[in-house]
Amino acid sequence: MRVGARVAVVAAATVLFSGIGGPIGMTAGSGGSPAVAKGDLSRATRTALSETGGGRVTGTEVGDAASYYEIEVTRPDGSQVVVLLDGSFAVVEIVHPGG
Numbered sequence: 186m187r188v189g190a191r192v193a194v195v196a197a198a199t200v201l202f203s204g205i206g207g208p209i210g211m212t213a214g215s216g217g218s219p220a221v222a223k224g225d226l227s228r229a230t231r232t233a234l235s236e237t238g239g240g241r242v243t244g245t246e247v248g249d250a251a252s253y254y255e256i257e258v259t260r261p262d263g264s265q266v267v268v269l270l271d272g273s274f275a276v277v278e279i280v281h282p283g284g
Contacts (some may be wrong), residue, residue, distance in 0.1 A: 188262070190284050198245055205221075215217045226245060226247070226254075228274055229245070229254040229256055229270050229274055230242050230245065230256055230270050232256075232268070232270060232274050232276070233254075233256035233258055233264070233268035233270065234258065234271055236276055236279060237258045237260055237268065237279070238260065238261075239260070239261055240258040240259050240260040240261055240266075241258065241259045242256060242257065242258055243257045243258065243265070244256075244257035249269075251269055251277075251278075252269035252270055252271060252277045252278070253270060253271050253272040254268075254269070254270040254271075254272075255267060255268075256270065264281070265281075265282055265283075266279055266280065266281055266282075267279070267280040267282060268280075
């Protein structure tokens with residue numbers, strides 16, 4: 186994913202989790218990024234936070250080679266995990282970077 190597109194996704198997730206905005210809708214970006222239906226990124230982040238026992242979303246990516254959704258989470262204890270979800274929001278894998 187291009188840096189500009191990733192920044193836009195992270196910014197949208199930040200707005201969503203800060204309580205400023207309602208559900209977000211995204212469209213396909215240049216470079217062939219897949220379209221994300223309104224609310225899907227929100228559902229993916231909720232699923233990831235549920236799997237990690239809470240925390241703060243620090244990054245998101247859609248259409249990654251490893252999975253459809255990639256949600257980076259910093260847990261309350263400071264550890265970081267990446268939750269990989271398929272297009273149906275099922276957990277594919279939880280990755281513990283550096284560990």
